[in-house]
Amino acid sequence: MAQTETNIATKADQKRSARLGTQPVASLLAEYALxxxxxxxxxxxxxxxxxxxxxxxxxxxxxxxxxxAMPIMxxxxxxxxxxxxxxxxxxxxxxxxxxxxEAKQVLGTTFLLNMMVGLLVCVCGLIWLxxxxxxxxxxxxxxxxxxxxxxxxLIANVFNHxxxxxxxxxxxxxxxxxxxxxxxxxxxxxxxxxPLFIFVFDWGIRGAALATACAQFCGFxxxxxxxxxxxxxxxxxxxxxxxxxxxIADIVSIGSSNFLMHACTCIMVIILNSSLVHYGGAEGDMxxxxxxxxxxxxxxxLMVVIGLNQGMQPIVGYNFGARLNERMMQAYRLTxxxxxxxxTFGFLIGELFPRSIVSLFTNDETLIRLSTxxxxxxxxxxxxxxxxxxxxxxxxxxxxxxxxxxLSLSRQLIFLIPALIILPRIFGFSGVWAALPTGDILASxxxxxxxxxxxxxxxxxxxxxxxxxxxxx
Numbered sequence: 001m002a003q004t005e006t007n008i009a010t011k012a013d014q015k016r017s018a019r020l021g022t023q024p025v026a027s028l029l030a031e032y033a034l035x036x037x038x039x040x041x042x043x044x045x046x047x048x049x050x051x052x053x054x055x056x057x058x059x060x061x062x063x064x065x066x067x068x069a070m071p072i073m074x075x076x077x078x079x080x081x082x083x084x085x086x087x088x089x090x091x092x093x094x095x096x097x098x099x100x101x102e103a104k105q106v107l108g109t110t111f112l113l114n115m116m117v118g119l120l121v122c123v124c125g126l127i128w129l130x131x132x133x134x135x136x137x138x139x140x141x142x143x144x145x146x147x148x149x150x151x152x153x154l155i156a157n158v159f160n161h162x163x164x165x166x167x168x169x170x171x172x173x174x175x176x177x178x179x180x181x182x183x184x185x186x187x188x189x190x191x192x193x194x195p196l197f198i199f200v201f202d203w204g205i206r207g208a209a210l211a212t213a214c215a216q217f218c219g220f221x222x223x224x225x226x227x228x229x230x231x232x233x234x235x236x237x238x239x240x241x242x243x244x245x246x247x248i249a250d251i252v253s254i255g256s257s258n259f260l261m262h263a264c265t266c267i268m269v270i271i272l273n274s275s276l277v278h279y280g281g282a283e284g285d286m287x288x289x290x291x292x293x294x295x296x297x298x299x300x301x302l303m304v305v306i307g308l309n310q311g312m313q314p315i316v317g318y319n320f321g322a323r324l325n326e327r328m329m330q331a332y333r334l335t336x337x338x339x340x341x342x343x344t345f346g347f348l349i350g351e352l353f354p355r356s357i358v359s360l361f362t363n364d365e366t367l368i369r370l371s372t373x374x375x376x377x378x379x380x381x382x383x384x385x386x387x388x389x390x391x392x393x394x395x396x397x398x399x400x401x402x403x404x405x406x407l408s409l410s411r412q413l414i415f416l417i418p419a420l421i422i423l424p425r426i427f428g429f430s431g432v433w434a435a436l437p438t439g440d441i442l443a444s445x446x447x448x449x450x451x452x453x454x455x456x457x458x459x460x461x462x463x464x465x466x467x468x469x470x471x472x473x
Contacts, residue, residue, distance in 0.1 A: 019174075020318035021096070025330045033311025033335075035180030036171060040303035040310075042187040046215075048296050049191055050208050055293075055361040057198045058145070062205050063361065064285045065145025067292025068138045071269040073153050076125060078262030079117045080161030083110055084168035085313075086255025089397055090247075091234070092172045092314045096321025100233065107169065107227065108240030109247045114165050118158035125154040136266075137273030139285055145205045152209035156216050163219035170226055172314040173234045182222040190215035257396055257404035264412035271420045272432065279429040283366060287429075290370035293361045294378060301346030305339045305386050309393040316397040332394045339386030347382040350375050374433050381437035384444040391447050407450065411443035 020028060055063045087110040094103040125132070133146045153160075163182070171179035190211050197207025227236050276291065277284035312335040319328040350357065358371035388411065395404040416439025423431035423438065 020315055021322045021324055021327065025315065025327055026334060028315050029311055029331060029334055032171070032176045032314060033308045035176040036310040037304050037307030039180040039183030040307040041300065043183055044296070044300045044303040046187045046190045048300065050194055050212070051293060051296050052361055053194050053198050054205055054208055058204050060286060060289050060362055060364045060367050061141050062145045063292055064142045064289035065138070065205060066149060067288050067295075068133060068136050068142055068146040068273070069149045069153070070292065071266050072132060072136060072150060075262050075266050076121050076154065076157050077160055077164055078259045079121055080114060080164040081262070082255035082259035083114055083117070083161070083251060084165030084255070085258045085396065086251035086253070087165065088168040088172035089254045089313060089317050089399065090250050091169060092317030092397070093321040093399060095173070096318040103234060104237060104240050105244060106247055106251065107234055108236065108242060109244050110165060110169070110251065111162070111236065112241060112243055113248060113251070114161045115158065118161035122154050122157040125157070126151065129154070136270055137277055137288060139277070142285055142288070148204070148206045149209045152206060152213050156213035159220040160216040163216055163223055166223040166227060167219070168310070169234070170223060171310055172317070175226070176311070178226060182219050185222055186215040186219040189218050253401040254396060254399055256401060257392065257408040260405055261408040261412070264409055268412045268416055268420065271417055275420055275424050275432045279424050279432055283370065286367050287370055289367055290374050293358055293367075293371045294375045297350065297357055297375060298346070298378065301342060301382070302385070302389070304342045305389050308335050308339050308342075309390060312390070313393060313397045316394060320398040328398070332390070335390050336387055339390050340383065343386040344383045347379050350379040350382070377433040378436040381440035381444070385440050388440070388444045388447045391451050403450065403454070407443075407447050410446050411439050415439040415442040
């Protein structure tokens with residue numbers, strides 16, 4: 001009886017995946033992207049709420065400490081995100097090829113890899129935490145706040161790795177709403193616990209970190225419950241808990257663009273914070289806090305684009321694997337249109353009401369002034385950012401790791417970092433802010449050139465398309 005129920009569930013899951021190749025692309029994108037968008041907005045909102053709580057409950061230097069800690073936190077989670085993006089893309093392709101057993105192999109390998117990498121990042125991070133924080137620009141006033149926050153986050157890192165990784169797989173295998181609910185769960189836990197820990201228990205920034213860690217653990221339990229259920233087509237099986245070299249190489253190859261983007265962001269933040277301290281003088285720490293505030297606002301809109309990309313990825317990946325090129329390109333074009341509309345809306349809101357937005361985080365006039373200038377400057381390039389992000393994810397979704405990595409690196413490594421070095425020497429402090437939209441615009445131009453050159457290859461006979469990917473069909 002149990003075997004019969006499992007077989008029925010397996011066929012239902014396979015049917016769910018097969019819809020990616022038959023149903024209208026617009027309805028599929030809405031079905032897969034909307035839950036991801038809601039989840040990403042919720043995730044971004046709880047980061048914003050954290051900053052509001054910290055800014056009003058602890059003070060502006062605590063916001064600066066969080067601004068120092070956040071890119072390091074993002075780098076630690078980037079390992080889990082890399083494995084999640086790589087494995088979900090690879091699983092989507094395998095399901096499109098009807099190679100279900102190989103998809104299960106990817107799942108088992110991903111779990112072991114996530115555990116090993118998560119533990120390694122935790123241990124190394126705790127050992128070298130203070131030097132890392134100083135490298136990212138922490139002054140003597142800011143260091144205690146950043147250190148308190150990161151100590152807690154690193155200890156919970158293993159749970160967050162697996163939550164991020166397997167939430168992406170859950171979405172890619174036909175459970176976008178369930179993936180959305182897992183993110184909702186983390187948001188609710190964090191939003192409830194953060195004010196309790198910060199204001200009631202008076203734990204300060206450590207309380208914010210503990211609330212985040214508890215939320216991540218709850219998300220981990222949620223996704224593990226799903227993949228431990230044998231009624232789901234894609235679930236953990238003991239025989240697949242093996243580290244398979246070819247699978248690891250494919251996962252890392254596909255997901256590496258995501259990780260490298262985070263790594264380059266960290267390099268960029270080191271240079272940015274150093275420039276803000278150098279050119280900002282006595283207001284250097286406040287300038288770092290201002291960037292942290294503005295970045296959280298910008299990420300609210302970028303999370304919508306990321307949600308769109310997450311919705312597009314299984315559609316593109318499945319149709320690529322099934323050699324349905326026209327459907328694949330239709331999903332890509334539609335995602336670009338929606339993403340551009342979102343970033344343009346964000347541009348208008350930020351340019352029209354900058355002071356009202358940043359005043360939510362603090363009542364410190366110096367911080368409000370710096371944040372207002374920063375927000376209006378970095379949003380100049382916002383209308384073109386969506387296109388660049390979608391195209392990078394598109395290449396990633398079809399297994400073209402090299403192009404995805406190149407485009408991911410182009411914004412920060414090729415354009416933004418040089419701009420951060422050159423423009424402040426010419427324009428002083430304002431040149432630091434100006435470097436940010438400059439990198440976005442130049443990267444978007446490069447992305448447009450690349451996709452125009454490669455577009456013909458996506459409209460050829462499907463078998464010809466597959467010759468350019470590292471993933472065998």
